[in-house]
Amino acid sequence: MNIMPTIEGNGDKRKRTVSFKAKEMEVDVTAYKDLGLAEATAVQNRLREKLDLSPLQRPVRVIAGADISLDLYSEVVYAGIVLLNYNDLQPFAYSLVKGRTSFPYVPGFLAFREIPAILEAFHQLPVKPDLIMFDGNGILHARRMGIASHFGVLTQTVTMGCAKKKLAGKFAEPGANKGDYSPVIDKNETIGYALRSKNNVKPIFISPGNAMSLTDSLAITMRCLGKYRLPEPTRQAHEFVNRFRTGALSEGYHEMVQMRLF
């Protein structure tokens, strides 16, 4: 039985509700703020049954980066998804949404804090990306349900995670050069990779979220590396939501004018 996403509009997009039903399961992101950790864990365990880690089925033409920005001690969240051409990694559109979160930051439960707002930004996109890279983990998680996997299963989309710090598992320090990597292992299972994204910098942690494999996540990330430690999708997303929070950008969906020097 497949998860059927149900989108209930109300004329007011800020009240839009998204719920998922699979077997006897139903998950409503608008209720995340009221969940306790035991309930949240139960949600993760049930979503995990729907995880798809098979190889990518479609070529990636449009890749996206998703992230949120916050003021310290504030419950206001500035969420955003940036769309980039996979070919040249240039951003060409972005969706920004200002929301609120009451779910606290608890390692292992980041999804319950950030997904509601990111989902709004996702709904605001007129055209969906082929893959979304999150600032966080995919299956590199104690219960294999990091924010990227959580969002992927919920929306039935292709997602992956790219974190700046290790959340779970063990790994041997990868080589010191860009491109060097080593597997992150937990309970005798490879759940991601520690990747040296740039010479002499701390490694970043890569893992598939949903609808793609461990190998895919590594290849995609390598292809997105530039002159910075973070891959372009995530780096750009962080830049956009930060400019949004500081007032340089406005809420909504925006397309960027592409000026080319042929």
Add this chain to the structure above:
DNA sequence: GCGACAG
């Protein structure tokens, strides 16, 4: 009990 602990 102790250490680890995405953003």
Add this chain to the structure above:
DNA sequence: ATCTTGTCGC
């Protein structure tokens, strides 16, 4: 996550 300048090292 966010607050911040200079500074050390590849």
